[in-house]
Amino acid sequence: MILADEAATLALGADLASIVRPGDVITLSGDLGAGKTTLARGLLAALGLAGEAPSPTFAIIQTYAPPETRLPVAHVDLYRIEDPGEAEELGLDDLCADHLLLVEWPERLGPELWQDALRLRIETVEEGGRRLTADVPPSWEARWSPR
Ligand SMILES: Nc1ncnc2c1ncn2[C@@H]1O[C@H](COP(=O)(O)OP(=O)(O)OP(=O)(O)O)[C@@H](O)[C@H]1O
Ligand SMILES: [Mg+2]
Known part of the structure; x- marks a missing residue:
């Protein structure tokens, strides 16, 4: 699917908020500046977070717990992880x-983690927006498909 602008990326994150549960893993891949943190911000906001979630680039892990968000969330950015x-x-x-x-930059962990x-x-696409592609494992199929 195409995400025409930042608002569309935030909205996709917000859509995910209605289906996520503790124990779920969502990996966010894409180049620097692709919009991974933006999507996470949309999701966190829809889970009730007031204010803009910081990028975890330097902290590596930023956790949230109720009542700040509806469920416990760990927002992780592995960019700075070297092995x-x-x-x-x-x-x-x-x-x-x-x-x-x-998890932003999941590739830093190698390819085999989190089968589910x-x-x-x-x-990024030439027109300036973004293209989202999804790899949906069986455990997510009943819950989500990109429109
Ligand atoms: N669909 C979109 N169309 C155009 N711009 C977008 C879209 N989604 C997000 N952006 C913009 O992309 C920029 C970079 O976003 P963001 O910080 O989320 O990237 P990132 O993938 O987390 O990067 P990094 O790898 O550095 O953590 C922001 O300015 C954001 O507004
Ligand atoms: Mg980021």
Whole structure:
């Protein structure tokens, strides 16, 4: 699907808010500036977060808990992670037990993690908007398909 402008990316994030549950993993792939954090912001806002979610680029992990958001969320940006061993120390698998995990730059962990993740990819298109493609595992099929 095409996301014509920033508002469309935020709206897609907001749509996801109605179907996510603790234990879900959504990975967000795309180049620098593609719109990964924007999508996460739309989702977090629709989960009740007041104010704009910061980019976790420097913190690496930013967590949210009720009542700030409707469910516990860990927003993660692995851009600065240089090898998968470092990522292990972050304890993402533990967080995953009771948080919604939103992961920017999942490629930093290698290819094999989170078979059940909803994998979203955002690419820029010439007209200035973005194209979203999704890799939807069976566990998400009944819940979500990109329009
Ligand atoms: N659909 C869209 N069309 C045009 N611009 C968009 C769209 N979605 C988001 N943007 C813009 O893209 C810019 C970069 O967005 P964002 O910070 O979300 O990128 P990112 O993928 O998280 O980058 P990084 O890898 O650096 O974390 C923002 O200025 C945002 O407004
Ligand atoms: Mg980002």
